[in-house]
Amino acid sequence: MWILGVNAPPTGWHDTAACLIDGNGEIIAFSEEERCNRRRHSLYRKPLSAARFCLRQAGIDAADIDVVALGWDSEQLYPRRFDDDAEFLAYAVGLDFGDRTPEVVRVPHHQAHAASAFYASPFPKAGVLVVDGHGENESSTIWTYEDGAEPRQERTWQRTASLGYAYDAASTWLGFSFLNAGKTMGLAAYGRARGLAAPSLVDLDGDDFRLAVAPLAETPGRATADTVKEQYETVVARWRERYSAIVGADGPSLPEEQLAADPRAVLVAWTAQRVIEKSVTHLASLARKAAGVDALCVSGGVALNCSTNGTLPGPLYVPPVPHDAGVALGAAWTVRPPGPRTGALSPYLGTDVHGPDFVEGRPPLDTSDLVRSDLDTDALTELLLHGRVGAVAQGRAEVGPRALCRRSIIAVPDSAEVTTRVNTIKNREQWRPFAGVTRPGYGARLWERQEHLSRYMLGAARATDLGRTVAPGVVHVDGTTRPQVLHGDEAPAVGAVLDRMEAQGAPPVLLNTSFNDRGEPIVNTAADAFAAFRSMELDFLVLGDELYRKKHRTEAGR
Known part of the structure; x- marks a missing residue:
């Protein structure tokens, strides 16, 4: 059984997305449409490219989809707009499902939000709070979710x-x-x-x-x-x-x-x-x-x-995708909840950086203006410790609006000046802050403990005296930072650098921000990464297991 969850027009008109799960509720792929079409928030656009990515990842065709789950009750908000489900799916998703129209399940918006949070969590039972602009008839809701039981809506507040x-x-x-x-x-x-x-x-x-x-x-x-x-x-x-x-x-x-x-x-x-x-x-x-x-x-x-x-x-x-893109996942999981969970959801569910650009038969990407070498952790660590600012694009992309070290810009945050430089590189306002990333043991020394929020960089935490001393570049004006704690080999290049920094006696913490220029979505593919690298004043790019630098910078000794 294949279930395609979507946030899609006419109800989901921003942050459109698609998520594919199998009959066991296991996520096969998940992508926001903006990552594919390169249009921020993908306003008024159906999640066609995101859905196609999900199908490719599973190795199936649209005709194999059994259920399309929508994270809105579209029939309430747009009564009698479509003659049948086939017409609705053509408008909302755009896939060619062939002669067999899949079942369409319309999941109330706040229920989809609630499901995306609970089933991604490590909890067997939890209270679930959903707060947003509005759903169909509500703006805040309270739920009780428990494994093996029907969810129960406890409270609701009007739009x-x-x-x-x-x-x-x-x-x-x-x-x-x-x-x-x-x-x-x-x-x-x-x-x-x-x-x-x-x-x-x-x-x-x-x-x-x-x-x-x-x-x-x-x-x-x-x-x-x-x-x-x-x-x-x-x-x-x-x-x-x-x-x-x-x-x-x-x-x-x-x-x-x-x-x-x-x-x-x-x-x-x-x-x-x-x-x-x-x-x-x-x-x-x-x-x-x-x-x-x-x-x-x-x-x-x-x-x-x-x-x-x-x-x-x-x-x-x-969850890593608490905003409207996440209802694609929540709608799918409402149809088929996942089985027993051993921990929180891994966010690395998107496109592999070497996927669409490295298909056999396609011409290779032109890198003649760049200097390439094999990725060496020692060399990468030295670049960072000498004040270089670069980007990383490795493996499958993280989902959600926070870059979690697979599509990130990184730097050593040992001075406030690095904040100025990275904001300039990203064409951002200078008053905006950055986040830090480290390993769990050192993170406990840098900021207040966050058991789950720091997995996805979704909670502000007050920096300790040590944090303010060794990483001022990621401490905001109010003394907080929005930390990420990196476990194991979730993001291989960044994790290896943090470990090497610690081995060399340097504070193992990096500035981590999304790899994108102003007004652009986070990079997705290798082509996106190269384009962003060329357009921004970055010193290096880690792409998979390769390191790229700009010829004019290496020739100038930078």
Whole structure:
């Protein structure tokens, strides 16, 4: 049995994705469409290339698919838009399924989010909290999941009481897209560091919460896409008006590159961040109480808020793809849950860097402008210890928005200046932070312990005195970092360098950020890696088991 999970139009209109599982619930392949079509967030595009990748990885054809699971109840939001499932699949996915149309299972959006978190976790039972912009009729939900039992929805909050909407409003007030909420989170840290008093825009009341911007009256009956869009625009506008009233301005007074120096911009970001932190902390407590266990899983777009995740007590698990791309996996697992699990999900489920570009019969990629050598860990370590900044593209790509050392830019973070250089290389604002990666034993010395969040770089942790001393390049203005702990040979090149650094007496920690230029998705294939390497001021590229440098740099002795 083959089940293809998708986040796809018309309901899933951003971060489209495809995931293939077999009859045992085992993941064969998972990819976000943006990695394939090279269009950030893949707005309004079906996950056709991602689905084709999944089929290639399994060695099957579209006609072999038994079920297509969609992470939305599309029939509710778009009633009577399609005559039958065959027409729907042609629009949503685009594969040619032949004469046999697979069964289509429409999984409610928040249930798909919840399944993607619980079944990826190591927990046999957990409370599951889903918080995002909105699902079909809700913005926050609480669930109880247990192996071998049907999931139980415990609580739900309506769309217009959305924490995601409150954060979207702050992001757009700041001049960002709602898809750039990570920038808002990074800017909010300046408010925390400066001890700003953020006005309280949420009241916690027993087993509920109330936002300062009152929810709209819900439209009777099941919402349609038009209703959801209208409510979103109205609620976000009200939140923006509230932020404007707090700071006495309708937008920042400085350009994006200088927002950290704009006190109004920092206060808006910090105010929105406090709304999320206070509310999610309260909801997390309610989820644990409802499930009767301490184990907690969190998913939905708001679960990408690393600063909030880092404030929650454990045991806590956030999957590597908590945002909308992850419902492709959750929808598939709702149809066929996985068997017994021995640990958390491996995130390395995407395209092999040597896959599509190294097919027999295709001409090799042109590297005549580069100097190639076999990868040598000692040589790579020396480059890094001498201040070089480079990129790594090895093996199957990690899924989700965080690069986890298989599609990463790396550097030694022994000074604050490295932050400036890497932000310049990536064409990012200089006020934005970076994350660090190390091995488990040393990580315990650098920052507060995170049992699961540091596996996928999804939680902020306060740096220790040692962390601030040896790795200032990955410590943000508020004294936190967003760490990754690398186990075993999950990312061979980076792991080997960390081990060699430790053997040489150097602090085994590296700056780790995604391998992509501004406005680009994370690189996927070898062709993507070479293109990004050439366009950015990087010193070296590790591609598989090879090391590449630029001729003009080696000739200049750099």
